[in-house]
Amino acid sequence: MEFRRLNRKILDSYNTILMIVTLSFVLLTPIVMLVILGFKSATLLQEHSIFRLLFTSAWEPGKGNFGFLPFILGSISITVLSVLIAGPICLLTAFYLTQYAGVKLVRIMQPIIDILAGIPSVVYGVWGILVIVPFISDIIAPQFHVQTTGYTLITGSIVLAVMIIPFILNILIEIFRTIPIELTEATLSLGATRWEVIKHVLVRKAKPGIISAFGLGISRAFGETIAVLMVAGNVAKIPHGLFDPVYPLPALIANNYGEMMSIPLYDSALMMSALILFASILIFNFFSRVSIYRLERNL
């Protein structure tokens, strides 16, 4: 009897240690990643100044020129555009699903959003090549008298927008559901229309939440790799219009990794692009999450 009790206690403390070990492993990994990525990019930073790296646009690894500007601008433009496309659609749908729609529609929409969120990015890429690329090159571009292959900034943005819609939508719906129903009902009882409720209660109350949902969408779009790589064209030039090809940072890493060993500093340059991605997404995610936490606590 005594022995069994002791056994249980030992088991319990062993388990506690195991739990602490696994949790610290998960929490320490990103810090190790950050350190190693930083360490790796330091080699490049010793050779070139950070301003030259970030604000020039010559990308000739063979000659030792590493200007990240086209890639950074490519990433920013494709991300901003996709959020501009996805944003209004997500907002309106979230309003509709939380305020107007019946239980039945919500029950249909939930699995659809889940499936969209689950479809792998490579499948989105295939869909983009099959549908959006010809749509842009054959139907949209001729309207503007532009000749294009269809692998452009706008193509990438549309595909990306479709990919981040379920993601943003889920967060928005969750946030709108945390708004107490008494609040909307009280406003309705004062004679407000549903739209007035949305405008004056929902949006005002959930404003930080809405901004954060978009923030998370932005970081999602910023890091998306394969689908964008497949449809955005990948030309290392600063895009000047919607129908120019772009070459975002994740695509740069995915395309050139493995063959960078022969050229000095190339490895370090790619690590630096991974670091730029990592750091900017961490920052975006952090602020978005913090403000969602605050919002949920205050309600």
Place this chain on the structure above:
Amino acid sequence: MLMRATCGIIILVMGLILFTIFRKGLPVLNWQILTSVPKGGYYFGGEGGILNAILGSLYLAIGSTILSLIISLPSALFLNIHLKKHQKLQNTIRLFIDVLWGIPSVVYGAFAFTIMIYFGFRASLMAGIVTVTLFISPIMIRGMDEALKTIPNTLLEAAYSLGSTKYETAYRVFLRQAMPGIATAILLSFGRAIGDAASVLFTTGFTDNIPKSLTQPAATLPLSIFFQLSSPIPEVQQRAYAAAIVLTVIILLISITGRAISFRYSKNDIK
């Protein structure tokens, strides 16, 4: 009106995606593609199939899901039982894991590849499993955490009052109570693992053979789709569509199973 339209757009887009993939892929999909590995000249339109990629992806996803489960389950239980009294620490860790959630898989891939070069490892199934594990663990932990969070405090107190240790409370009470949610979290992570391309691009490699051990490279479905689609030969491109169907069907099955689990068990919840 506009709102109904946007809702319709989303339904339409999902329909369009599934329709496009199935219309393009179904005519090419046949038994041979599913059950044979690429033979000589496959990438120039020769005989063969994508069995190497199907099995490779399944091995990779199953391996990394199990490995991630070993890491995630204790972490999630610890967060909800041992740290119950330390609200601030609990919230900080949650926030940290949420922030990790968004790190793109290509960064994990690039990081893992650097480590592999440093130690002189070649691309292998093992390396892929480890990389994908790193990438899906935050997803799995937060999924489990969401399920465990809903367990009322009274259950914890009841277990303690009967003399349970924290270990027994964790694995006999909490685990059982949150089972449906935990199962859904595992499925979700499995879907992530099987669908991701960027993290396995450098770490798992690509091969025409079915991997026989953990140290061999392995083909994966997303990469198989990606490589075949970039081929200029129409026959090879069409096989990419067939592979896309396989991947999509796997994802749909996961989604349906997840729904079925949460539907079936949602009646037994203690509210």
